[in-house]
Amino acid sequence: MISAENLAISFRTETGWAEVVQGISFTLQPGNVLGIVGESGSGKSVAALSIMRLHDPSATRITGSIRFHDTDLMAIPEKEMRRYRGKGIAMIFQEPMTSLNPVLTCGFQVAEAIRLHRKISVAEAREKTISLFNEVQLPRPEKIFDSYPHELSGGQKQRVMIAMALSGDPEVLIADEPTTALDVTVQHFILQLLLKIKSDRNMSMIFISHDLGVIRKIADHVLVMHKGNIVESNTLDALFAHPQHPYTKGLLASRPVMGQKLKVLPMMSDFIDINGEKPAFVPVKLTDRELDSRLETLHRAPPLLQVRNLKTWYPVKEGFFGKPKEFVKAVDDVSFDVYPGEIVGLVGESGCGKTTLGRSIARLIEPTSGSILFKGKELLGLPATEMRKYRRNIQIIFQDPFSALNPVTTIGESLLEPMRVHQLFVNDNQRREQVISLLERVNLSADHFNRYPHEFSGGQRQRIGIARALALRPEFIICDESVSALDVSVQAQVLNLLQELQREFKLTYIFISHDLSVIYHLADRMIVMNKGKIEESGDPRQILYHPKEAYTKKLIGSIV
Numbered sequence: 001m002i003s004a005e006n007l008a009i010s011f012r013t014e015t016g017w018a019e020v021v022q023g024i025s026f027t028l029q030p031g032n033v034l035g036i037v038g039e040s041g042s043g044k045s046v047a048a049l050s051i052m053r054l055h056d057p058s059a060t061r062i063t064g065s066i067r068f069h070d071t072d073l074m075a076i077p078e079k080e081m082r083r084y085r086g087k088g089i090a091m092i093f094q095e096p097m098t099s100l101n102p103v104l105t106c107g108f109q110v111a112e113a114i115r116l117h118r119k120i121s122v123a124e125a126r127e128k129t130i131s132l133f134n135e136v137q138l139p140r141p142e143k144i145f146d147s148y149p150h151e152l153s154g155g156q157k158q159r160v161m162i163a164m165a166l167s168g169d170p171e172v173l174i175a176d177e178p179t180t181a182l183d184v185t186v187q188h189f190i191l192q193l194l195l196k197i198k199s200d201r202n203m204s205m206i207f208i209s210h211d212l213g214v215i216r217k218i219a220d221h222v223l224v225m226h227k228g229n230i231v232e233s234n235t236l237d238a239l240f241a242h243p244q245h246p247y248t249k250g251l252l253a254s255r256p257v258m259g260q261k262l263k264v265l266p267m268m269s270d271f272i273d274i275n276g277e278k279p280a281f282v283p284v285k286l287t288d289r290e291l292d293s294r295l296e297t298l299h300r301a302p303p304l305l306q307v308r309n310l311k312t313w314y315p316v317k318e319g320f321f322g323k324p325k326e327f328v329k330a331v332d333d334v335s336f337d338v339y340p341g342e343i344v345g346l347v348g349e350s351g352c353g354k355t356t357l358g359r360s361i362a363r364l365i366e367p368t369s370g371s372i373l374f375k376g377k378e379l380l381g382l383p384a385t386e387m388r389k390y391r392r393n394i395q396i397i398f399q400d401p402f403s404a405l406n407p408v409t410t411i412g413e414s415l416l417e418p419m420r421v422h423q424l425f426v427n428d429n430q431r432r433e434q435v436i437s438l439l440e441r442v443n444l445s446a447d448h449f450n451r452y453p454h455e456f457s458g459g460q461r462q463r464i465g466i467a468r469a470l471a472l473r474p475e476f477i478i479c480d481e482s483v484s485a486l487d488v489s490v491q492a493q494v495l496n497l498l499q500e501l502q503r504e505f506k507l508t509y510i511f512i513s514h515d516l517s518v519i520y521h522l523a524d525r526m527i528v529m530n531k532g533k534i535e536e537s538g539d540p541r542q543i544l545y546h547p548k549e550a551y552t553k554k555l556i557g558s559i560v
Contacts (some may be wrong), residue, residue, distance in 0.1 A: 001172055001204045002028040002051065002089075006064035009046055009055070017061060021047050022228040028172065033198065033205045035219025035236070037212055037251070039487040040458070044208050044224040045094070048174050051206075052089055053081050059533045068172070086168035094177040096157035099198045100149040106160045107133075107145025111169055111553055117168040131308045132163040137193060154350065155186035159193070166197065173198070174206045179214055183349040188558035190216070191217050210487050212251050215476040216240060224248045238313060245511040253283070256521035258559055261286040264499075265492040265521065288541070295524060295539065303337035303373075304476060304508050305361070310334045310370035312353075312360045330356040332532035338476075343502065345523030345540065347555070348517055353532040354512045355399075358478040361510070362394050363387055374476070392422050395469040399462035399481035405453040411450035411464050415439075415471050422472055438467040442497060459490035466497065470505065483518060495522060516559055520544060528552050 009021040020424055021043040028034045036044045049055055051066055051347050053073060066073045068088060073081065093099040101109060110132060111125035126145065133141030136159040149157055158178055165173060175194060179187040195218060198205050209215050213234075215222055222239045224232040224247065232245040235258070243249045250271035263284045268280040312331040329352045338344050346354045359365040361372055363379060372379040379390060398404040405414055415435040416428065425431045436446045442463040453461060462482060479498065483491040495518065501507060513519050520540045527537040528551070535549045547553045 001030050002066065002068055002206075004047075004051075004066045007047060007050065007066060009043070009050055010061040012059045012061075020228050021050070023064065024225075024230045026223055026230065027462075028204050028206060029221075030204055031198075031202065032220040033207055033218050034193075035215040035222040036206065036208045036209065036225060037222060039210055039251075039407075039489060041227075043226045043228040045176050047225075048091070048176055048206060048208055051142075051174065053078075053087055053093055054091075073261035085114065086165075086170065088170060089172045090165040091173065091174040092158075092161050092165045092176065092178045094180060096154070096161045097149060099161060100157060102149055105146050106157075107147075110160065113131035113164050113167040127262045128167075129163070132166055133160075135166070136160075136163045137189075151188075154182055155190065158182065158186075158190060161267065161288065162193070170203065172204050172206070174208070176208045177210070178207075179209070180211075183501045184516065185215070185554060185556040187347060194218065194260050197207050206523055206528065211255070212240075212488075214254060219316060224251070229389045245311075251488060252486045253281070256492075256495070256515075256517040258517045258520050258556075261291065261521060262300060262327075266494055267492050267496065267541060268489040277278070283514055286344065291539075291541070298339045298342045301340050304342075304375060305338040305339045306371070306373040307337070307361065308335050308371040308373075310357070310360060310372065311368045312356050312365060313368045314440050329532045331360055334529075334532075334534055335371075336527060336534065336537060338510060340475075340501070340508055341506060342525065345526045346510055346529060347519045347526060347528055348529035348535075349555075351513060352529040354529050355480055357529070358396065358480050358510060358520075362391065362396055362455065362478060364396070382537075392472045393474050394476050394478070395472060395474040396478045396480060397462075397465050397469045397482045399484065401458070401465040405461065407453055410450050410452055411439075415462070415468050415536045418468070418471050424472065435467075435471070438470055439464075441470075441501070443493075457490075458504075459486055461492065462486065462490075462554075463497065465472035466494075466501070467550055468500065472501070474507070476508045477510075479509055481512055481514070484513060484515065498522070516544075516555060520533055528555070 005025045006023045007021060008019060008023045010017040010019045012154065022198060024047065034157065038044045047389055050062055051073065055062065062074065070083060073084065100106065103274050107126065107129050110129045113130050114125045130141045130145060133144055138156060138159050144152065146158065152160065160464040179190050191214065207215065207218050210314060218445065219236050222234060222236055223230050224245065226247045232239065232243065232248045239248065243252055250268040253266040254268065263286055266281055266283055310331055311333055313327040313329050316326050316328050334357060346357065348354050360367045367380060370380065374394065376388060379387065412435055415438060416431045419425060419431045419434065425434060436449060439445060439448055444460065457465065483494050486494060502509060511519065523540055525537065526543050528535040528543065531553045535551050536543065543552060544556065547556060
């Protein structure tokens with residue numbers, strides 16, 4: 001269907017041309033799914049975009065050939081290329097919210113794409129759009145036709161994008177990270193849906209992901225990309241059974257695995273070092289006896305945090321005289337304890353209330369009712385000035401470190417400011433020394449003090465967020481999806497760092513995530529939330545092998 005030979009792609013920079021894809025070759029067989037896997041910056045999405053010639057020609061230089069059937073797509077004029085886009089080859093982009101126009105209804109956008117490829121009436125395009133919405137299993141397709149993107153969930157927006165990609169009846173579908181930001185159950189559904197559509201329509205597919213677990217569920221053949229090169233190419237079964245390249249071995253080993261707790265997660269540096277050597281790495285598993293002993297020791301002390309009957313409700317409908325009539329019960333009668341030195345994993349799908357619960361505990365959101373005792377002191381009802389003193393001991397690492405950092409403030413000042421507010425240390429010179437010490441502790445350097453957030457990678461920004469949470473020497477930290485957007489190898493670095501810091505500073509964590517494998521690896525105790533309530537809680541081993549509730553079983557069954 002598609003064959004690329006010696007494909008090289010360079011981008012224009014201020015200092016010249018930077019080659020981001022370095023002479024790769026691959027083929028897509030009819031009816032197959034070709035998986036392309038690699039971390040951010042590996043060149044996988046850049047290569048896929050070149051198939052549809054979506055790069056800016058004034059700032060991109062492409063050499064080599066890409067053939068679709070017998071046509072060299074690199075050699076034909078732009079006007080002819082338009083006939084292949086959408087009809088011959090279609091693409092599902094990574095982020096549906098930025099791909100959909102926020103001021104146009106979802107139905108209008110898909111119908112517009114249909115009318116570009118077919119000479120049909122507006123009514124016929126509407127009928128075809130609703131048929132596509134049914135095919136991608138969107139609920140109430142007529143209502144979604146008239147809905148705007150912001151009114152849909154992430155999984156629904158992704159299905160609208162799939163419907164749009166199918167609107168031209170393509171022979172090849174390119175899916176660029178279509179499940180990255182989705183919950184495990186929605187991710188599982190989208191993968192199954194794509195496989196069904198591929199089979200029903202007899203299409204071929206290129207599926208791009210940074211997650212080998214996702215690739216394992218969908219691909220027939222896998223390319224592993226690293227720094228613009230294909231470092232390994234093999235059938236799915238052969239690649240997972242006998243990975244050859246150190247980079248592939250590192251990708252496979254860096255990902256936490258349900259049912260296996262390691263003392264330290266393997267990192268890419270354990271497989272590839274600066275000399276290109278391949279040092280032997282043997283992961284050390286924690287035994288059941290070690291885990292039982294840790295739990296027993298933790299629960300001897302009185303709880304650090306006691307949450308009782310906590311409710312955080314939002315009014316959504318008002319009755320007469322402006323009184324609330326209906327509520328969204330984001331957190332609904334939740335009770336649990338957290339012990340000193342413990343890591344409690346809070347897991348559930350988007351909208352289950354886990355982030356609201358974390359922010360309610362820190363009183364960044366005011367709860368409706370209930371009780372929050374921290375070291376025996378009731379936090380609800382405390383005036384703002386007194387709560388500020390306690391907030392020094394209760395810190396949050398936010399999900400998106402870029403939006404949590406002030407873009408016009410250096411990271412040094414971002415870390416120094418809370419110390420100044422809480423009057424830690426005698427003067428700014430001492431505070432600066434402490435900031436540099438913290439930066440070095442999270443594997444950054446003193447040179448980073450005067451840099452701005454945009455100058456760092458996602459993993460570096462997350463480490464800055466961790467350093468800022470540590471700046472006030474807290475006892476308790478709420479980690480809100482703090483590794484969900486990271487590549488697997490960077491995720492392993494951050495998880496290892498969080499565990500090291502916990503031991504070093506005697507910290508207690510609530511770790512919020514939708515990824516059960518991360519929670520299983522990290523947490524001493526797991527709490528499963530659904531629709532604002534706790535479904536079940538306990539030892540992660542017990543929940544994995546003997547889940548009590550149907551919702552928990554569904555979550556576990558969706559793991560990739």
